[in-house]
Amino acid sequence: MNTKTYLLFLLLICSLLTAKAQDLDDLKGNWYTRDGSNELQLMIAEDYALYKAGIWEIVGFENGKLKLNNLDSETELTLKRDGNTVELKADGVSIVLQNFKSKNIADRTVGTTDVSNDFFKKDQVVLQGVFIAKDTMPLTISIIYNHAFSEGQKKFVEEVGEDGRFKVIFPLANPQPIMVSVGDAFFYYLSTPGAKQAMVIDEASFGGGWTTVKKIDFMGDLAVENEEFRVLQPEYMKIRNYTESDSLQKALEPDAYMDYRLKLWQSHHRFYENYFDSIPTSAFIQDYSLRDVRTYAADDLRRYIWLHNQDRSGGRIVPVDVSDEYLDKVVSLMPDEIGDLMTDHYPYLTREFTMPMMPRENKVIHDLKLDYVYDFLSNKAVSEGNRLTVNQWREKELERENTYGSLSFVGDMKPIFEANKEEILDIQKKVNWDHLINKVSGLSAVQRSSIIATYLDMNFATRGIQVPDYIQAKLEDLDLVPSVLDGINQNIADFEILKNARFVQGVEIAEASGNILSELKSKYKGKVVYIDVWATWCGPCIGEFVNMKRIKESKLEDVVYVYLCAQSDKKSFDIMVKKHELTGDNYFLDDKQYQKFDLEVGISGFPTYMVITKDGKLVREGIKRPSAGEELVKQLQGFASRN
Structure with missing residues (x-):
C-alpha cells in the first residue's frame, strides 16, 4: 500500500469514527413524549x-444501537433521529419522542395512575x-416528608455525585x-x-419564588401526574393568599377569622x-x-389557637380559646376518608389535635391532675408536716394561672414529688390519655386512628417509654382503622422485645x-x-428472614451469613435483629457508611443480596433470594466448591 492510499484509508477510518461520535452527540439531551404529557422517556x-x-x-453505541448497563441488567435501544424527533425501539416496542416539551397543554394526555x-x-x-x-455542585440531596402517624418529619440524605447524579431510597x-x-432547589413532588x-x-x-414554573423533568411512576403538578402549583400559589391569611390569623377574633378562612x-x-x-x-x-x-x-383554623397571640407575646406561644362551634367547623372539614392522608397538611392537623x-382545655386537665394527685398523696402515710405541705400546695395550684395543663412541684413539694x-x-399520663379519648370520641375512624397513633408516638415511642397497660387494654375498643391498630400493636410488641430480649443465641452485633x-x-x-442488605421498614426484606x-x-460448609442494615433507625435495628433471630454477623450502617458502601456496589433497592467468594470477589448479578x-442452597454450594 503506497503512502497516498494509506493516508486515504486513515482519513476514511477517522471519518467513520467521527460520524459515529457525532451520531451519539446528536442523540444527547432529553427526549419527551409527543402527546402533550411531557413525560421524560x-x-x-x-x-x-x-x-x-x-x-x-453507556457501554457502547454502534449503527444506531445504544447499549446500556446498570449493574442489575443490560438493555439495548435502537435510536433513529429525524430533526427534533427520535424513534426509540426497545423490547419490541417503538415510540417516537421529541427533544422539547409541548407548550400547548390544552389537549394533553393525562395520567391514569390509581393510588387507591x-x-x-x-x-x-x-x-x-x-x-x-x-454553579457549584451541591454535596447532598435531602428527601423530607411528613408522616400522618408520628411526631416529626422523616428525612433522608444522600450524596450528589460530581456529575450531578443521585439516588435516594426511602420508605x-x-x-x-x-x-x-438540593442546592438552591426546593420543591414538592408526588x-x-x-x-x-x-x-x-x-x-x-x-x-423566582413559588409562583414560577421550575425546570424539572419526571420519569417513571407518577411522571405524567408530577408534570401536571409542576405546571399547576405555581398557578395556585398566585392565589393562595398565604401572607394575608397569616396576618389575619393574628389580627381577627376567632369567629371573624373562621369566616374569612x-x-x-x-x-x-x-x-x-375552573x-x-x-x-x-x-x-x-x-x-x-x-x-x-x-x-x-382545617389546619389553619386549628393553628389559630396557638398562633393568634404570637406577635403580642414576643414570639411566645400563648394559646386562646375558641368556641365549640368553631371546633365543630374544623371537624366538619375532616370527613372519614382515607384519601386525606395523602395531603400535605393532614399530618400537621393530626398533631394539632393531639x-x-x-386555656379552658388546659384548665380542665390541670384540675383533674390536681384532684387525682392530691387524693393519691392524701392517702399516703405521710407526716403531719408533709400533709400540711400538700394541702398548701393544692391551694396554690388552684390559684395558679397559665398552667398549660401541668402541675408545679417546687419548694417544700419538690422532695415529696x-x-x-x-x-x-403515671397519674398525669392517665389524665392526658383520658382527656384525649374524650376529645376524639366524636371523630371519624380515620381521624381518631391518626390522632391516637400520633399521640402514642409522641408520648411513648419517641421517648423510649412503654405504653401503659390501661392504654393497651383500651385500644381494641376505640374502633380504629385495622391497619393502624395493627401498626400500634406491632410497635408495642417490638418495645417488649427490645426491653426483654437482651441476648439471642447466635446473633452477633458487629461494629x-x-x-x-x-x-x-x-x-x-x-x-x-452471603450478604443480605436490608432496611427495618422494608416489608419484602423482613418477609425473607423466615426463609x-x-x-x-x-x-452449608464454608458459608457464613452477614446482614447489613441501612437507611434505618438504630433502635428499630436492635429490635428487628432480636425479634427475627438474625443469627450471624449484623452490621448497622450509618448514613456515611452506607453512602460509601452504595458508591462501591450500587444498591438499587432493598433487599439486595450479594456474595463474596472464597477468593474475595464480589458477585451481585444473579444471586438468589x-x-x-x-436454588439458593445449590448456588451457595457451587460457590463453596470452588477453591
Whole structure:
C-alpha cells in the first residue's frame, strides 16, 4: 500500500469514527413524549443515560444501537433521529419522542395512575436522577416528608455525585407529597409506596419564588401526574393568599377569622374547579388538590389557637380559646376518608389535635391532675408536716394561672414529688390519655386512628417509654382503622422485645468499619459470605428472614451469613435483629457508611443480596433470594466448591 492510499484509508477510518461520535452527540439531551404529557422517556449524557426511571452506564453505541448497563441488567435501544424527533425501539416496542416539551397543554394526555390501593402499604421508593447545577455542585440531596402517624418529619440524605447524579431510597406508607432540597432547589413532588421514579432538576430555574414554573423533568411512576403538578402549583400559589391569611390569623377574633378562612377555602376550591374545567388534569391530581386545600383550611383554623397571640407575646406561644362551634367547623372539614392522608397538611392537623392547647382545655386537665394527685398523696402515710405541705400546695395550684395543663412541684413539694415521682407521672399520663379519648370520641375512624397513633408516638415511642397497660387494654375498643391498630400493636410488641430480649443465641452485633466490604473479605478469607442488605421498614426484606432460617438449616460448609442494615433507625435495628433471630454477623450502617458502601456496589433497592467468594470477589448479578430455597442452597454450594 503506497503512502497516498494509506493516508486515504486513515482519513476514511477517522471519518467513520467521527460520524459515529457525532451520531451519539446528536442523540444527547432529553427526549419527551409527543402527546402533550411531557413525560421524560430518555436522557442521554456523555457516559450515562436515564431510562425507565434508572441511571444506566453507556457501554457502547454502534449503527444506531445504544447499549446500556446498570449493574442489575443490560438493555439495548435502537435510536433513529429525524430533526427534533427520535424513534426509540426497545423490547419490541417503538415510540417516537421529541427533544422539547409541548407548550400547548390544552389537549394533553393525562395520567391514569390509581393510588387507591396504596394506603397503609409500607414499601420503598427508589428515586434517581440528575441535578444540573448553576454553579457549584451541591454535596447532598435531602428527601423530607411528613408522616400522618408520628411526631416529626422523616428525612433522608444522600450524596450528589460530581456529575450531578443521585439516588435516594426511602420508605413510604401512603401516597403523598415529598419535599426535595438540593442546592438552591426546593420543591414538592408526588410519590407513592413502591414507586420507581427519576427526575432531572435544573437549579438555574429556582430563582423566582413559588409562583414560577421550575425546570424539572419526571420519569417513571407518577411522571405524567408530577408534570401536571409542576405546571399547576405555581398557578395556585398566585392565589393562595398565604401572607394575608397569616396576618389575619393574628389580627381577627376567632369567629371573624373562621369566616374569612372558610371563604378563602371556597376561593381555592373554585380556582381548582375552573382550572380542571379548562386544562385536562388526571383524576389523581384533581383529587389530591381539592383534598389538600380543605385540610389546609382545617389546619389553619386549628393553628389559630396557638398562633393568634404570637406577635403580642414576643414570639411566645400563648394559646386562646375558641368556641365549640368553631371546633365543630374544623371537624366538619375532616370527613372519614382515607384519601386525606395523602395531603400535605393532614399530618400537621393530626398533631394539632393531639396536643391540648386552649386555656379552658388546659384548665380542665390541670384540675383533674390536681384532684387525682392530691387524693393519691392524701392517702399516703405521710407526716403531719408533709400533709400540711400538700394541702398548701393544692391551694396554690388552684390559684395558679397559665398552667398549660401541668402541675408545679417546687419548694417544700419538690422532695415529696421526688419520693413519689413514678406514681405521680403515671397519674398525669392517665389524665392526658383520658382527656384525649374524650376529645376524639366524636371523630371519624380515620381521624381518631391518626390522632391516637400520633399521640402514642409522641408520648411513648419517641421517648423510649412503654405504653401503659390501661392504654393497651383500651385500644381494641376505640374502633380504629385495622391497619393502624395493627401498626400500634406491632410497635408495642417490638418495645417488649427490645426491653426483654437482651441476648439471642447466635446473633452477633458487629461494629462496621470504614470499608465494610474490605472488613468482610479479611474476616472471612476462604469463606463464602452471603450478604443480605436490608432496611427495618422494608416489608419484602423482613418477609425473607423466615426463609433465611430454612437456608441456614442446611448447614452449608464454608458459608457464613452477614446482614447489613441501612437507611434505618438504630433502635428499630436492635429490635428487628432480636425479634427475627438474625443469627450471624449484623452490621448497622450509618448514613456515611452506607453512602460509601452504595458508591462501591450500587444498591438499587432493598433487599439486595450479594456474595463474596472464597477468593474475595464480589458477585451481585444473579444471586438468589432466600425464598428461592433449594436454588439458593445449590448456588451457595457451587460457590463453596470452588477453591
